[in-house]
Structure formats: C-alpha cells, structure tokens
Amino acid sequence: MNKQATIKDIAKALHISISTVSRALRNAPDVNPETRQAVLTLSEELSYQPSRLALSLQQKQTHTIGVIVPNLDYVLATMVKGIDEVALEAGYTVMVCQSNESFGREMVNTRRLLDSLVDGFIISVSSETKVFDHFKKIQRKGMPMVVFDRVDTDLVAPKVRLDNHDGGFQATEHLIEQGYRRIAILAGPKNLGISNSRLDGYLAALKRHRIKADPSLIVHCDFNQQYAYEATIDLLRLKQRPDAIFTISDRMAIGAMLAIKEKGLSMPDDIGLVGFNNEPAVSLVTPAISSVEQPAFELGKTAAKLFIEAMHNEAPMDDVEITLKPRLIVRASSLKKG
Amino acid sequence: MNKQATIKDIAKALHISISTVSRALRNAPDVNPETRQAVLTLSEELSYQPSRLALSLQQKQTHTIGVIVPNLDYVLATMVKGIDEVALEAGYTVMVCQSNESFGREMVNTRRLLDSLVDGFIISVSSETKVFDHFKKIQRKGMPMVVFDRVDTDLVAPKVRLDNHDGGFQATEHLIEQGYRRIAILAGPKNLGISNSRLDGYLAALKRHRIKADPSLIVHCDFNQQYAYEATIDLLRLKQRPDAIFTISDRMAIGAMLAIKEKGLSMPDDIGLVGFNNEPAVSLVTPAISSVEQPAFELGKTAAKLFIEAMHNEAPMDDVEITLKPRLIVRASSLKKG
DNA sequence: TAAATTACCGGTAGCGTTACCGGTAACGTT
DNA sequence: AACGTTACCGGTAACGCTACCGGTAATTTA
Known part of the structure; x- marks a missing residue:
C-alpha cells in the first residue's frame, strides 16, 4: 500500500x-562517507528501489532485450533459456513475445516493443513473414538486432544460425550409407529458409553419392504432424515408393511414423526415418527415431552474446554470421545393420 | 539512425x-480539426511513436504484466500462450521470466520486474520456494498479483488452479475400476502443493473404494524422468510389488515406463500406468500412456482475465479462487479390458 | 599569508509525456 | 453594451532520475 520511496x-x-x-x-565520489552511510541505511529501511523507468527515460536505454519467436516449442524454449542466461548475467532483462507464426502478431509485437521498451531485438522470424519492413524499422532506429534460428538471407543483420545444410546432409548421407536409395524428404513451406537449407543439404548428399533426385520424393508441407502424416500416406501410395524419409522436424517425423505404422510397414527395414531437432519424444517412441540434434541452448547463448557485443560496439556488425554445427543422433528408425 | 521523433x-x-x-x-477535445489533421499527417510522416517510457513514468503504470514461471515446458508454455492471448487483447504486454525452479532466480526476477517495469504479476511458483517474502513485497506495494498453476496455500492472493485433487482421484479411481489393487504413486517434492493435492486425490480414491493405502507405495521423488526411473526400479523390487503406478507428471511416467520395460514387465497387464499433463509424447510411446489432461491454454487465459479484473478493481480479490477441472485421457497403458 | 586545491553539497535542466490552469479571440445572450 | 460561452491554444509543473555547473568551507600549497 505504501508508495514506493524515491530519492526525494x-x-x-x-x-x-x-x-x-x-x-x-x-x-559516486564527492560525498561524505557518513552521509553516504546515512543514505544507504535509510534507503534500506524504506526498501528503496530506483525506478528503472525514470532511469531509462533519462539515459535513453532500458537494459531490456526484446525477443521475438514464432512459438515456444522445445527447441525455441531451450534457445530462449540460453538467451536468458547470458542476458541476466549481463544485466539485461528479456521480454519474450510469441508471434505464433503469424505475420500480423509479429508486427504488433515489434511495434509494441519498439516504443521505447527495449534496447534492441533478438529475433527468430515467423514462417509467415515474407516482408521485413517492421524489422528494418528497428535498424533505421539504430537499434541492435540479432537474428537467430530462422535466419532469412534478405535481412542484413548479425546472425546466429544452425548449419542446416550440414544437418540435411548428415541425415541424408547417413540414410544412404545405411543402404537406402529412394530417399524422400518432407520439407516445410517453400519460403522458409531453414527448410530450404536442409533441403539443399539433402540434395547435396544425393549428388555426392550420385543418386538422382526424384522430384516426386520432395514434398513441401506445413510444419506440423497432421500434414506430415497425410503427405506420408501419399508418398507410400506411389508406385515407386520411397525406402526412406527424412523430415525436417521431429513433429513431422512423428506424423510420418504414424503413417508408416498404419500402412503396416516397419522401420528401419521397409522404411528408414530421420527427423530433426532431437526432441525428447523421438527417443521414446518405438522404434526410436534418429534425429539431427541442434545445440539449442548454446545457440541461444551465442545470440545473446552477439547482441551484447553489438550493443557495445559502435560499428554495425551486419556481416557477422556465426554458424553452429548440428549432430546426428542415430537410433533404431534408420539403423539397418547392427 | 535518425532519432525517434517526439511531440516536441x-x-x-x-x-x-x-x-x-x-x-x-x-x-482530446479543444483542438481545431485542421490542426489535428496537420499533426496527424506530420506524425505519420515522421513515423512518430509515443514513448511508453515517458507515459509510464507520468501515469505510474506500465501496461506490462510480469509473468514468472519455473520453466517453459509443454504445459507452462501453453499456459503462457493463453496469458499472452488475453493480455495482448487488453492492451498489455507480458514479460516472461523463467525461474528455472530456483528460488534465487525467482527472487532476482521478481526484484527486477518490481523496479517499475510491470503493473503486476502472474506467477507460478518454483518448486524450491518455501518462503514468500519476495511475493509479499509485491502485495505490499499494492500491485495486483495472481498466482496460477502452482498455487501455494500460504500465499493470500487470487488464484487460478487446476483441481489437482480431482485429477489424482480420477486417475486412481480409473485404475481401481480396471481391477488394479496395489497402486503406487510417484509424487513430487513434499513441499510442492500440486503434488500433495494429487496425492490427496489418490488417497481419497483408495479410501472411497476401501483400499488401504500402503506407505511403501507412496514415493516422493524429484520432478524428473531419471529419478522416476530409479524410484520405479525400487518399487518393482518390493516383495509385494505394485500392480499399477500413478505418476504426477508425464515426464515421470516416461521414466516409469522405461523401468517397467527394462524389468520385462508389460503394460497394462503386469502394471498399469497413468501420467499427468497429457503431453504430446505420451500418446506416441508404446503402449500409449493414459494421462490426466489439464486445460492449460484455458487456465492461462483465465489467469490473465483475473489479473485484468484485479487491476481494475479497487478492492482486493484475495479470496477469489478459480478451479478448472482436468480430464482423464485413457490409453493402452491402463486399459485392461477392451 | 595569499592562492590554489580539495571535499562536499545544492540547484537547475532535461529525458517525453500529460494534467491542469489560464488566456485570447469570436461568438451568442440579455 | 456588457456579460457569459465557446473554441482553441500555450505555459508550467510533475513523474524519478542523473548530468552538469556552481558554490562554500576546509585544507593544502607556494
């Protein structure tokens, strides 16, 4: 009830x-030790807390980082935890906003945080986003902005990303090494950068091993379990059906698995399966699904460190791009021979 | 680069x-339409955005809600999404902080948000928290504070909770109806309210069906998969081993499942199993695990609505307590007869 | 001893905004 | 003609804080 005490x-x-x-x-200097002590004890008594608001207004910085993510699934939540970690340590508070993969929400969130609530942004762009004016506004204001995870090449900004190409490559090459030849890929929406990179990695692996890519085995579908399920059903109906499937996310892998089981096919013998993200669930299903693990926590930490650096640097760091390597975790769903 | 334009x-x-x-x-009234128009067009040109900071300082409110959660697992992320939903609509921005189940982090977060960054709090308390001074400070400041999910009875505040007792009851009664008699429970830390409520529900169901509770079948362990695994191993070593296990979370259920499988026992025949939360993973494992589903999104929305209400109400609403009902989803792990 | 330094403190302006009051015209009312 | 009403606008203080400058007394230096 009692108002917060002020220096006044x-x-x-x-x-x-x-x-x-x-x-x-x-x-600060220029104050008598006794006076200082008196102030300190009294402020303790009144449980004085300086007003961040007034301070921010005065110094024109809020010590707050705006984090905009499309959702808070396993991977992103882990990344956010990483961001949180180093931000807290550096004296920053984090504001997390979910865009729900919606362009509109993303704009609203950005605009809100922009009216002097944050010093800058760490962003993973929504899959719906095709135009970046709202983000460019951030940069016009001279605010630091780091993009991570969903790194779209149209945006000129410091980036922290996973080597998605390598992830796709590892997964595909592994399947090839296991003897699979007609390898299908369930990719995401066509405008989604991370999806395309993984697809490119897939294509590169095929090419490397002189396997001709079959367009009918490349399927773009929405980033979710149900669509993946349906897409897989379709794939398995082909006269020349695939003998392996690489999905660009674990949720999709699960959808694919359900379709495969429903068709009475077995993994890894009839069909090999590899997912992406290494979510906890994939190690629990039967058979356990191989998956490309990303260092999510580390990636979040790196993004935050980069942000802090960009904050303190005067020069723009738009050319910085840090790429972390994924790691394939092999499990039963794709392991043909012991 | 160009500074943000101000009304000046x-x-x-x-x-x-x-x-x-x-x-x-x-x-506002008292302004010539032409003048207003001129102001409006110019402000558009300069892409003027009012400073929330200055506004907040002036009006002594930030239109921001501080949300403190122990983590961002499936259930809590869903709840946060619910909070987000209604907060946005009501013109509020949310600041989500993870305490990582750590008392210290929780205090730091609270203190940070307290220095005039937020108008109030929506809180799910960390499992480590046994003393609530930092939260009481919020109330002393006259700020609205709603606790949800982890609702500890020592805190006098408006609450939104799941009927955990009922959840425990439903799960246990279901097992009894399926013919199980020696039903064990994997509960959480002893000071965790939600755990105790579920335990009470368990006990109530046993009593209702005149089954004597066996203390050796009541195990308290940490809220995670590994501990649950070990606890289950121990349970299965008992001379009179349980014929069913009810775990207080799905992560724990998974741990239990792994132990059961390792022991070569089968579900639901040798052992029945029911979890809590209905996370996506439990429907995917084999056998699919029965679980008590909570209306997480709805619960989050309710908490936010209650917050907004408390915000606008002058009178304290400490006696308000909204309880939502869970719903048992029955799956193969506990379904003995077709 | 005079001058310069030091130690300590106070006043004021400003950050961007709104609330409040007061002021000037141009009207209408009696 | 004198007054009250509008319609419109400007000035000032305040929110809580810090930066900056200036001032006084005590202490040191030359």
Whole structure:
C-alpha cells in the first residue's frame, strides 16, 4: 500500500539534496562517507528501489532485450533459456513475445516493443513473414538486432544460425550409407529458409553419392504432424515408393511414423526415418527415431552474446554470421545393420 | 539512425505548442480539426511513436504484466500462450521470466520486474520456494498479483488452479475400476502443493473404494524422468510389488515406463500406468500412456482475465479462487479390458 | 599569508509525456 | 453594451532520475 520511496523522500528525511542522495546511492565520489552511510541505511529501511523507468527515460536505454519467436516449442524454449542466461548475467532483462507464426502478431509485437521498451531485438522470424519492413524499422532506429534460428538471407543483420545444410546432409548421407536409395524428404513451406537449407543439404548428399533426385520424393508441407502424416500416406501410395524419409522436424517425423505404422510397414527395414531437432519424444517412441540434434541452448547463448557485443560496439556488425554445427543422433528408425 | 521523433519535434515544425500536439494525438477535445489533421499527417510522416517510457513514468503504470514461471515446458508454455492471448487483447504486454525452479532466480526476477517495469504479476511458483517474502513485497506495494498453476496455500492472493485433487482421484479411481489393487504413486517434492493435492486425490480414491493405502507405495521423488526411473526400479523390487503406478507428471511416467520395460514387465497387464499433463509424447510411446489432461491454454487465459479484473478493481480479490477441472485421457497403458 | 586545491553539497535542466490552469479571440445572450 | 460561452491554444509543473555547473568551507600549497 505504501508508495514506493524515491530519492526525494530520502533527501527530505535526511535534510539533504536529492543530488547528494543520488550520488550516495551510485557510489559516486564527492560525498561524505557518513552521509553516504546515512543514505544507504535509510534507503534500506524504506526498501528503496530506483525506478528503472525514470532511469531509462533519462539515459535513453532500458537494459531490456526484446525477443521475438514464432512459438515456444522445445527447441525455441531451450534457445530462449540460453538467451536468458547470458542476458541476466549481463544485466539485461528479456521480454519474450510469441508471434505464433503469424505475420500480423509479429508486427504488433515489434511495434509494441519498439516504443521505447527495449534496447534492441533478438529475433527468430515467423514462417509467415515474407516482408521485413517492421524489422528494418528497428535498424533505421539504430537499434541492435540479432537474428537467430530462422535466419532469412534478405535481412542484413548479425546472425546466429544452425548449419542446416550440414544437418540435411548428415541425415541424408547417413540414410544412404545405411543402404537406402529412394530417399524422400518432407520439407516445410517453400519460403522458409531453414527448410530450404536442409533441403539443399539433402540434395547435396544425393549428388555426392550420385543418386538422382526424384522430384516426386520432395514434398513441401506445413510444419506440423497432421500434414506430415497425410503427405506420408501419399508418398507410400506411389508406385515407386520411397525406402526412406527424412523430415525436417521431429513433429513431422512423428506424423510420418504414424503413417508408416498404419500402412503396416516397419522401420528401419521397409522404411528408414530421420527427423530433426532431437526432441525428447523421438527417443521414446518405438522404434526410436534418429534425429539431427541442434545445440539449442548454446545457440541461444551465442545470440545473446552477439547482441551484447553489438550493443557495445559502435560499428554495425551486419556481416557477422556465426554458424553452429548440428549432430546426428542415430537410433533404431534408420539403423539397418547392427 | 535518425532519432525517434517526439511531440516536441512536431510542435516545433508546426509552430504550435506541445500541449496542442499532445491533445491532437490523443483525440482530446479543444483542438481545431485542421490542426489535428496537420499533426496527424506530420506524425505519420515522421513515423512518430509515443514513448511508453515517458507515459509510464507520468501515469505510474506500465501496461506490462510480469509473468514468472519455473520453466517453459509443454504445459507452462501453453499456459503462457493463453496469458499472452488475453493480455495482448487488453492492451498489455507480458514479460516472461523463467525461474528455472530456483528460488534465487525467482527472487532476482521478481526484484527486477518490481523496479517499475510491470503493473503486476502472474506467477507460478518454483518448486524450491518455501518462503514468500519476495511475493509479499509485491502485495505490499499494492500491485495486483495472481498466482496460477502452482498455487501455494500460504500465499493470500487470487488464484487460478487446476483441481489437482480431482485429477489424482480420477486417475486412481480409473485404475481401481480396471481391477488394479496395489497402486503406487510417484509424487513430487513434499513441499510442492500440486503434488500433495494429487496425492490427496489418490488417497481419497483408495479410501472411497476401501483400499488401504500402503506407505511403501507412496514415493516422493524429484520432478524428473531419471529419478522416476530409479524410484520405479525400487518399487518393482518390493516383495509385494505394485500392480499399477500413478505418476504426477508425464515426464515421470516416461521414466516409469522405461523401468517397467527394462524389468520385462508389460503394460497394462503386469502394471498399469497413468501420467499427468497429457503431453504430446505420451500418446506416441508404446503402449500409449493414459494421462490426466489439464486445460492449460484455458487456465492461462483465465489467469490473465483475473489479473485484468484485479487491476481494475479497487478492492482486493484475495479470496477469489478459480478451479478448472482436468480430464482423464485413457490409453493402452491402463486399459485392461477392451 | 595569499592562492590554489580539495571535499562536499545544492540547484537547475532535461529525458517525453500529460494534467491542469489560464488566456485570447469570436461568438451568442440579455 | 456588457456579460457569459465557446473554441482553441500555450505555459508550467510533475513523474524519478542523473548530468552538469556552481558554490562554500576546509585544507593544502607556494
């Protein structure tokens, strides 16, 4: 009920000026040790807390990072935890906003955080986003902005990304090494950068092993279990059906698995399966699904570190691009021979 | 690069006073339509955005809700999404902080958000938290605070909760009806309210069906898969081993499942199993695990609505307690007869 | 001893905004 | 003609804080 005490209250109580109180609180010089002590004890008593608001207004920085993510699934939640970790340590507070993969929400969120609530942004762009004006506005304001995870090449900004190409390559090459030849891929929406990179990795692996890519085995579908299920059903109906499937996410892998089981086919013998993200669920299903693991926590930490660096740097760091390597975790769903 | 335009800039450019600009922008009366139009068009040109900071300082409210959660697992992420939903609609921005189940982090987060960053809190308390001074400080400041999910009875505040007792009851009664008699429970830490409620529901169901509770079948262990695994191994070593296990979370259910499989026992015949939360994973494992589903999204929305209400109400609403009902989803792991 | 330095403190302006009050015209009312 | 009403606008203070400058007394230096 009692209002929050301000330096003015302390000044009045101690019969000194607010300037002096301010200095005492900030451990600035030019203040008598006794005076400082008096201020400190009184502020303790009143449980004084400086107003971040007033401070931010004065110094024109909020010490807050705006984080915009499409959702908070396993991978992104882990990344956010990584961001949180280093941000807290560096004295920053994080504001997380979910765009729900919606362009509109993303714009609203950006605009909101933009009106002097944050010092900059760490962003993973929504899959719906094809135009980047709202993000460019951030940059026009001279605010630091780091993009991570969903790294779209149209945006000129420091980036922290997974080597998705390599992930796709590893998964595909592994399937090839296991003897699979007609390898299908369930990719995501066509405008989604991370999907295309994984697809490119897939194609590169095929080419490397002189396997001709079959367009009918390349399927674009929405990033979710149900669509993946349906797409897989279709794939398995082909006269020349695939003998392996690489899905670009674990949710899709699960959808594919359900379709495969429903068709009475077995993994890894009839069909090999590899997913992406290494979510906890994939190690629990039967058979356990191989998956490309990304260092999500590390990636989040890296993004935050980069942000802090960009914050302190005067020069723009738009050319910085940090790429972390994924790691294939092989499990029963794709392991043909012991 | 160009600084954000302020009303002062607009005033200067239009040769009118800042007061007038302010009024024009706010659609206040006492301003000539032409003047207003001029202000509006210019502010559009300069892409003027009012400073939330200055506004907050002036009006002493930030239109921001601080949300503190122990983590961002499936259930909580869903709840947060619900909070987000209604908060956005009501013109509020949310700040999500993870305490990582750590008391210290929880305190730091609270303190940070407290220095005039938020208008109030929506909280799910960490499992480590046994003393609530940091939360009581919020209330002393007269800020609205709603607790949800992890609702500890020591805190006097409006609450939104799941009927955990009922959840425990439903799960246990279901097992009894399926013919199980020696039903064990894997509960969480002893100071965790939601755990105790589910345990009470378990006990109530046993009593209702005149089954004597066996203390050796009541195990408290940490809220995670590994501990649950070990605890289950121990349970299965008992001379009189349980014929069913009810775990207080799905992560724990998975741990239990692994132990059961390892022991070469089968579900649901040798052992029945029921989890809690209905995370996506439990429907995918074999056998699919029965689980108590909570209306997480709805619960989040309710909490936010209650918060907004408490915000606008002058009178304290500490006695309000909204309880939502869970729903048991029966799957193969506990379904003995077709 | 005079001058210069130091130690300490206070006043003021400003960050961007709104609330409040006061002021000037141009009208209408009696 | 004198007054009250509008319609419109500007100035000032305030929100809580810090930066900056200036001032006084005590202490040191030359």
